Amino acid sequence: MEHNKFFNFEYQASSENYDEFVSSDNIVRAHYDPLSAQFAQYKTEHYQKFNEEAKLVFFNEGITFAVYSDNPLGSEKIFPFDFIPRIIPANEWNSIEKGIVQRNRAINEFLKDLYHGKKILKDGIVPKELIYSSANMLSVMEGFDPIGGIYNHISGTDIIRHSDGEYYVLEDNVRCPSGVSYVLANRNTLKKTLPKLFSKCQPQPIINYPEKLLEMLQSVSPGNSHPNCVVLSPGMYNSAYFEHSFLAQSMGVELVEGRDLFVKNDVVYMKTIHGSQRVHVIYRRIDDPFLDPLLFNPDSVLGTPGLMSAYLAGNVTLVNAPGTGVADDKAVYAYMPEIIKYYVGEEQILKNVPTYRCGEDDDLKYVLENIEKLVVKPVDESGGYGISIGNTLSKEQIKEVQLQIQQNRRKYIAQPIMSLSVHPTYIEGEDTIDARHIDLRTFCLLGKSTEYVLPGGLTRVALKKGNLIVNSSQGGGSKDTWVI
Amino acid sequence: MSLYQLQYKASNAYASQVWGAYLKFLIHPYSAIGAQINKPYFSSNVEGEWWISNARQKEVSDIFFKSNTKFDSLEIKYSVLVDVPINNPFEKISLPIELEKRILDSNSWIIDNYRFIQSNPQRPKSYVSASDCSAFYWLNEGNLLDKIICLRDQVYHYIEFASGHTNTSTCAAEIVIIKKGVCQDFTHLFLGLLRHFGVASRYTSGYLHQGTETRGASQLHAWAECHIPEIGWMGIDPTNNLLVDHHYIKICHGYDYDDCLPVSGVLNSMGNQQSTEHQVIVQQIQ
Numbered sequence: 001m002e003h004n005k006f007f008n009f010e011y012q013a014s015s016e017n018y019d020e021f022v023s024s025d026n027i028v029r030a031h032y033d034p035l036s037a038q039f040a041q042y043k044t045e046h047y048q049k050f051n052e053e054a055k056l057v058f059f060n061e062g063i064t065f066a067v068y069s070d071n072p073l074g075s076e077k078i079f080p081f082d083f084i085p086r087i088i089p090a091n092e093w094n095s096i097e098k099g100i101v102q103r104n105r106a107i108n109e110f111l112k113d114l115y116h117g118k119k120i121l122k123d124g125i126v127p128k129e130l131i132y133s134s135a136n137m138l139s140v141m142e143g144f145d146p147i148g149g150i151y152n153h154i155s156g157t158d159i160i161r162h163s164d165g166e167y168y169v170l171e172d173n174v175r176c177p178s179g180v181s182y183v184l185a186n187r188n189t190l191k192k193t194l195p196k197l198f199s200k201c202q203p204q205p206i207i208n209y210p211e212k213l214l215e216m217l218q219s220v221s222p223g224n225s226h227p228n229c230v231v232l233s234p235g236m237y238n239s240a241y242f243e244h245s246f247l248a249q250s251m252g253v254e255l256v257e258g259r260d261l262f263v264k265n266d267v268v269y270m271k272t273i274h275g276s277q278r279v280h281v282i283y284r285r286i287d288d289p290f291l292d293p294l295l296f297n298p299d300s301v302l303g304t305p306g307l308m309s310a311y312l313a314g315n316v317t318l319v320n321a322p323g324t325g326v327a328d329d330k331a332v333y334a335y336m337p338e339i340i341k342y343y344v345g346e347e348q349i350l351k352n353v354p355t356y357r358c359g360e361d362d363d364l365k366y367v368l369e370n371i372e373k374l375v376v377k378p379v380d381e382s383g384g385y386g387i388s389i390g391n392t393l394s395k396e397q398i399k400e401v402q403l404q405i406q407q408n409r410r411k412y413i414a415q416p417i418m419s420l421s422v423h424p425t426y427i428e429g430e431d432t433i434d435a436r437h438i439d440l441r442t443f444c445l446l447g448k449s450t451e452y453v454l455p456g457g458l459t460r461v462a463l464k465k466g467n468l469i470v471n472s473s474q475g476g477g478s479k480d481t482w483v484i
Numbered sequence: 485m486s487l488y489q490l491q492y493k494a495s496n497a498y499a500s501q502v503w504g505a506y507l508k509f510l511i512h513p514y515s516a517i518g519a520q521i522n523k524p525y526f527s528s529n530v531e532g533e534w535w536i537s538n539a540r541q542k543e544v545s546d547i548f549f550k551s552n553t554k555f556d557s558l559e560i561k562y563s564v565l566v567d568v569p570i571n572n573p574f575e576k577i578s579l580p581i582e583l584e585k586r587i588l589d590s591n592s593w594i595i596d597n598y599r600f601i602q603s604n605p606q607r608p609k610s611y612v613s614a615s616d617c618s619a620f621y622w623l624n625e626g627n628l629l630d631k632i633i634c635l636r637d638q639v640y641h642y643i644e645f646a647s648g649h650t651n652t653s654t655c656a657a658e659i660v661i662i663k664k665g666v667c668q669d670f671t672h673l674f675l676g677l678l679r680h681f682g683v684a685s686r687y688t689s690g691y692l693h694q695g696t697e698t699r700g701a702s703q704l705h706a707w708a709e710c711h712i713p714e715i716g717w718m719g720i721d722p723t724n725n726l727l728v729d730h731h732y733i734k735i736c737h738g739y740d741y742d743d744c745l746p747v748s749g750v751l752n753s754m755g756n757q758q759s760t761e762h763q764v765i766v767q768q769i770q
Contacts, residue, residue, distance in 0.1 A: 121595045123497075132598050139599055139739075140540065264550060265535045294508050295540075305506040306548060306748045312489055313539030 011424060014435045018161050018421040022088060031089040031484060038197045039084075044431050050083045050193050051426055057189045063182070064242050079182055079242075080477030081347050082425045083193055086438060086459040092378070093483040096159065096167060096292050096442070097453045099350030102340060104155040104444045105451075107174055107327045109343035114326060115141045125342050126335045130359070133410055134332075136175075136325030138288065140295060144312055147220045148448035151321040154213075154283075155444045161351065161421035168351045168418065170439060171333060174324045176285050179182040179478075180443050181243035183251070184209060186458075186480040203482035204455035209443075210250035213456075216447035217251075217281045220317045227280035230254045230270060232261070234286050234302045258286070263306030266313035281317045282307075288322045301379040330413045331357050331381040358405050358412040367405065367414040371398050373467075374414040376405065389468060391417060420468055423479070425461055437462045440481065456481030485520075485567045486730050490691050491765040492562045492704075494747060503554045505532070507749030509547040510689070512536060513566045514734040516543035520567040527562075530555045533698070544736045549749075559717030565769070566733055571646055573727035578627040579714045587713040588628065588682075597684035597711055600739065603676070608655040610687065610740040612676035616660045622681045628712050631725075632683065639674045640725040652741060667706040667723040668741050674708050674722040674738065684711035686737045687727060688719060689744040693731040693766045703764055704746055733766070 013022045019033050028036045042050075057063075058078045088096070113120050114131060114323035120129045124271035131137055156177025158170040187206055191198050213230065221227030235257050248255035260271055261279065269276040284291065290300040292308040310316045326332070332339075334355035340348045356363040357376070367374060371390045378386040388401045405412045422435035442457035459479040470476040493513045513521050515538070524547075526534045532551030540546060547562065578584060587593050605611050619639050623631040642663060649664040656676035659669045671687055678685040685708050692705040707711060707721040707728055717737075719728025738744045746762070 118595050122592050124591070128595050128598055132602060142599075149666065263548075266537050266539050294506075294748055298748065306508075307549070309537045309539045309546060311539075313537065329726075 004114055011433055012435060014422045016163065017419045017435070017437070018163050018165050019419050019435060020161070020423045020438070031087050031399070034200050035085070035087065035197060038194075038200065040185060047083075047426055047433070048431060051428060053193050054189050057192060058185070061185065062242060063185045066411055079185075080463060081186055081189060082461055082477055082479045083190060084424050084426060085190060085203075085480040085482050086423055086440075086456075087201075087203075087482045087484060088456060090483055092167075093204075093320070093455065095349060097455075099169075099348070100155075100157050100442050100444050100453050101451055102344055102346065103157060103169065103172070103336065104152060104174075104351050104446060106340040106343045107155065107172060108150060108152050108334075108446060110339050111321070111324060111327050113343075114304065115144065115151075115323065116307075120339070120342055123342075125338050126332070129331075130335075130357075130468050130484075131326060131330055133359075134326045134329050136323065136327075136329060137286070138323035140308065140312070141321070141323040146321045147222055147317050148313070150220055150446050150448065151324050153216060153220065153319040153321075153446055154326070155446070157442045158315040158443065159440045159442060163421075166351060167389065168353050169333075169336070170353060170418070172328045172329060172336070173441075174320060174328045175287065176320070177441070178240040178285075178442070179441050179460075180209060180384050180454065181246040182478050183443070183454065183456070183458045183481070185246070186478060190480040200391060201482060201484050202482050206454055206456065209454050210247065212445055212452045213247065214251040214253070215443045216450060216452070217283055217317075217319060219317045219447035219450060221280045222314055222317060223278050228253075228270070228277060229281040229283065230256045230261075230279055232256055232258065232282050232284040232286055234258075234290065237394075239287065258302050260305075261304040261307070263304060263310050266306070266310045266315050268307065268310045268316045275397075278400070279316060281319060284320045288325065291318070317352070330355075330377055331359065331410070353415045353418055356414045358409045358414065363414075364405070364409060367412075368402050370402055371414075373417065375417050376401055376412055376414045379413055380409050387469060389417060417468070420462075420470070421460065423459070425463070425479075427463075434465070436465070437468055437470065438479070455483040485569055486693075487565065487567045487769040488691075488693060488733060489765075489767045489769055490564050490566060490733065491763075491767070492560075492746075493763045493765075494558075494560050495761045496558045496761075497758045498556050498751070498753060498755060499758045500753050501554055501556050502558075502751050502753040503552075503732075504752040505530075505549065505551045505555075505558070505749060507549045507747060507751075509549065509560070509562065509747050510544075510736050510744055511562055511746055512545035512547055512735065513564065514543050514690070514736060515545070518569040518736075519733070522565040522567075525562065526560065529557070529559045541736075544616055554645065568730045568733055571730040573718065573729055576629075576715045576718065576719040578629050580710065581627050584627055584713050594763055595714070600684040600686045600711065601679060601681045601682060604739070607742070608657065609742065610656050610672045610675040610678055610679070612656045612660065612673065613668070614680070616657050617677060617680050619660065620677055622675075628683070628710075629715070629718070631681075632678065632710050632712075635681070636674065636720050636722045637725060639670060639677065639722040643670055643673065645670075645723065666704075670723040671706040671708050672740060674720075674735055678710060685709065687740045688737045689736055689741075689746070690732055690734040690736075691764060691766045693733075693768055703762055704735070706741070706744075707732065707734070712739075 156173035217229045229250040268279040289297045290302040292303050315379040337348045337480045358364045374390045376388040420437040423438045425436040440460045443454040445452040459481045462470045531553045534549045536545050623634050644664045646664045656672045659673045688709045709717045738742045
């Protein structure tokens with residue numbers, strides 16, 4: 001372990017992981033020079049002040065997140081924010097951006113094919129059993145053409161940088177990916193906290209994301225030049241409620257719950273004090289099973305009865321389309337290189353992490369014998385729930401995981417333990433700066449004839465030393481991400 | 485063509501007052517069989533609005549009823565005229581056995597029909613295990629239709645038609661043991677067996693003309709449809725041991741009964757449904 005004087009601290013550059021800030025020969029990477037120079041002028045009390053200021057901004061603006069891992073009822077917390085920004089050089093970002101668009105275009109084509117001719121299954125590229133055993137494959141979507149042919153209007157692609165310095169896609173999220181409001185809130189906060197550094201570095205702007213989002217929503221409206229778009233939220237008890245209200249407010253559209261809408265003659269209306277108003281596009285932040293009690297979960301009170309009939313009649317657009325979850329199943333992820341090649345005719349730009357599918361005999365055997373070297377993930381969970389990291393498990397826990405896998409093989413995949421890159425992070429309480437693991441959630445919008453990737457995205461940071469799970473629902477925090 | 489007047493009546497009583505309802509009825513005839521459907525009429529003792537939607541599948545029509553009124557009982561009446569083309573199932577000719585087998589074994593056939601071929605223990609109403617199938621056999625020789633008819637005969641003779649022994653939650657595996665049931669039980673067991681033997685088959689609900697000596701005509705009826713190369717989806721009624729003809733007026737199809745519920749919806753109420761009665765009248769006019 002090398003010790004260097006950066007940030008006026010003894011910063012321990014990692015020898016095992018890729019350090020975003022310093023190279024293996026302990027030299028600050030060129031794109032971090034302005035940040036390093038600026039931070040060298042600060043002392044401990046400055047860092048404490050930045051941290052307190054950032055927390056105050058988050059507190060005052062109500063930027064919170066509910067965590068359910070400790071308390072089943074959820075506890076509302078200020079979303080932890082680290083004021084040391086992550087920097088991605090523009091040339092690296094260009095390649096990431098191309099890779100994200102390529103990947104999400106391919107996923108869209110894949111979904112279109114699965115709900116129509118199923119050519120990819122007939123050609124034997126993806127096994128039919130994998131698709132038909134997915135609870136997210138919705139028969140009601142068969143043969144339906146969403147407006148503009150778009151299914152995954154909003155995608156969240158999670159990317160990590162491994163110890164070899166290469167970027168890898170960890171997973172695709174094409175249901176209701178969350179986190180973008182924190183990107184905007186982080187930027188807003190950092191601008192206030194470190195205005196000089198911000199002005200010196202001039203990162204690519206992200207302020208226009210709500211505008212781009214609204215533009216995309218309007219582009220897939222069913223035939224109205226002034227469509228009424230709304231954000232549909234499960235309500236204030238949802239862990240991402242802050243984001244729902246933030247996005248609705250920044251786009252200037254209504255935030256609604258299922259009970260605020262009703263359907264008549266296959267048309268969706270919103271109840272307002274001025275009477276009912278037709279709704280054309282719904283950015284729904286409710287999972288498929290809760291959208292419409294008449295077609296999915298009959299006990300759900302989160303959705304709106306008749307909503308799916310209105311959607312299938314082409315009178316309202318749901319963003320993202322129902323049934324997209326079949327494509328972000330972690331077992332399908334393993335086939336992404338083939339899926340990209342099949343639909344786009346190109347090699348993947350962003351690499352996949354090698355993945356073992358426990359549903360397959362050879363893979364299962366390898367996984368059961370090598371759990372301590374692997375990360376085992378349930379295919380249908382998100383938010384970091386249900387993940388087992390092999391090298392952190394006791395012998396008893398390994399046995400438990402082996403049993404879980406054998407009881408429901410289709411439910412699990414395993415991947416080698418990837419070494420997430422590290423980044424200098426202010427450690428509250430210790431008043432020091434230390435390396436912590438990070439990843440990157442990117443956001444891509446696909447509209448009728450538009451595509452947009454938010455420059456940077458949400459850098460999530462595992463605040464506990466050595467921890468590899470960065471999800472906010474598991475107590476992780478985030479950083480502002482600068483593309484310069 | 486055979487002209488029928490169909491009537492569906494349902495009465496529901498509720499333990500507590502209801503202050504709003506959004507209901508979906510699957511009682512309107514299926515339109516893709518060349519049937520001409522006229523004069524649909526829906527009425528209710530409760531004030532509300534109704535409309536017909538064929539958004540979900542273009543041939544299937546859902547009737548929606550929305551009410552913001554308070555009520556403690558709901559009666560609905562629905563009637564429609566339907567002109568059904570003459571359908572003689574015996575005119576349908578299977579492909580030569582070898583060709584039919586090649587199609588049935590092809591990857592393309594299996595993928596296109598996978599949803600209805602797959603035995604799914606998560607949908608137990610029409611799921612049977614290998615041991616449940618031991619009382620039945622599958623012909624090794626002949627074309628697919630012959631094999632299906634042979635299986636239909638076995639189901640028909642295996643179950644005694646009797647109401648009161650099962651309900652809408654009864655699963656195919658239970659029918660194997662009880663050996664008694666009504667049309668949906670015959671159909672669920674038949675579907676479970678068909679899928680076990682690799683036949684694409686689906687649950688079908690509809691009206692049955694009661695002019696003949698048939699079982700299950702006073703309620704909505706259930707039968708199976710099997711996908712047969714060249715012939716298409718063919719109706720087979722294990723309850724009456726018949727091939728489906730123009731006396732059967734289809735409403736919709738699905739994997740099992742749960743996809744074809746005649747009524748579903750949301751009621752704003754503090755209590756449960758107390759009683760429910762359904763009545764179906766199918767009257768041949770021409």
